[in-house]
Amino acid sequence: MDESGIAQKQKYRLPLPPHPVAARQAHKVLEWALLEWCVHGPCADDAHIVLSELVTNAVMHSMDVFTLALDLRENQIVIEVWDCTDATPDVTLPDALAINGRGMFLVDALSKEWGVRPAERGGKTVWATIPR
Secondary structure, three states, X not given: OOOOOOOOOOEEEEEEOOOOHHHHHHHHHHHHHHHHOOOOOHHHHHHXXXXXXXXXXXXXXXOOOEEEEEEEEOOEEEEEEEEOOOOOOOOOOOOOOOOXXXXXXXXXXXXXXXXXXXXXXXXXXXXXXXXX
């Protein structure tokens, strides 16, 4: 419950297509969740950047529908992206002239912690927590 005693929805879950439109849809759901959770300011900005990177990775590497889950646990925002691939994100510095490959550096810098876990249904879930 929030300060007014109104129960808040704590978790959002959304299947997304392996298409660039998924990022826009994911950001809209995150906006709704952040409004519901009364989260704004720098942590909301960080959550949007982390979400962008995780969703973009799923769009680029998954050939099937993937799932976004957003949760407010204790005092942190949890962003999880499940996809059907086993490939794990890499946090190695790409060549200076590379046009991509730096996204997980942003995730690492902006999240309290992040990780990858194998999913029971196959594939993996990449998750990150953002302090509220």
